[in-house]
Amino acid sequence: MAILQKSNPKISIIILNYQTDELVLNLLRLIDLPAGRTPPKALPTERRQELEDLEIIVIDNSSQNTLSKKLPRSSNIRHFFQNKNIGFSAGNNVGIKKAKGEWILLLNSDTVTNEKEIRRLMKTCRDNNCEVGAPQLKNKEGSIQNTVGYFDSSVKHIINCIFLRPRFIKCESITENTQVDLAIGAALLVKKTVFEKVGLLDQKNFFMYFEDMDFCYRLFKHKIPILYIPKVQITHYGGESADKDKNQKNSNYQKGLNNYIKKYRGRLVLSINKLFKFFS
DSSP states (O other): OOOOOOSSOSEEEEEEESSOHHHHHHHHHHHTOOOTTSOGGGSOHHHHHHHHTEEEEEEEOOSSOOSGGGSOOOTTEEEEEOSSOOOHHHHHHHHHHHOOSSEEEEEETTEEOOHHHHHHHHHHHHHTTOSEEEEEEEOTTSOBOOOEEEOOOTTTOHHHHHTTOOEEOOGGGOOSOEEESEEOTTEEEEEHHHHHHHOSOOTTTOSSSSHHHHHHHHHHHTTOOEEEEEEEEEEEOOOTTGGGSHHHHHHHHHHHHHHHHHHHHHHHHHHHHHHHOSOO
């Protein structure tokens, strides 16, 4: 018998898979959902209630459906095979539309975390009345990644402002919850109502790369801050999917950068950037 689940869980975790089956399976093991054969009555009442509040949505952009047979048999997990690589933005948008949770966690398959940390991330956002939250991301060896920052005004840094170049900050120096303008999308918690205010990820302009920067800039324009929560820590390997094809990775990055600048600053600024590479 599968775990019974509410129609409206508190949090939906969206994991995008592109030829990273083992990473996805490892991440699910760490989140530690019980197998579907576990009778609900065999679990403590508190644990049953926790499971009712959580769903995992796996959007599978792989060309072959090899993951579905390997997934744990749990009603908390929903798998959607796309039959092709529709991209990071479009894939996550499929998940966002299908999500039932009050909160949505966009979580890369090349991350390592657990249910406890995910719940701490959500609780901290709620306690601080923030609609978007980002954890501290760490490299495999334990060093802290610089993953959050600010959008500069013309007074603060005119070049950054003109080319909409983000100013990332040294994250190891941040020890307390801090409001920031931007955070990379490897692990980003967003209240579902935020998507109604600012829109989904821009899948028209961003196949992969800069979709998170674009989304954060829209948050910034709507005056919705991101709460950086350094005491919630998630390991992020980075590039496990994209690095399989370096040429395609570079092409996607450059196209994303060009579309990002053109979308907000126009063709003239894009041409200047191509010439002088103020943002590359």
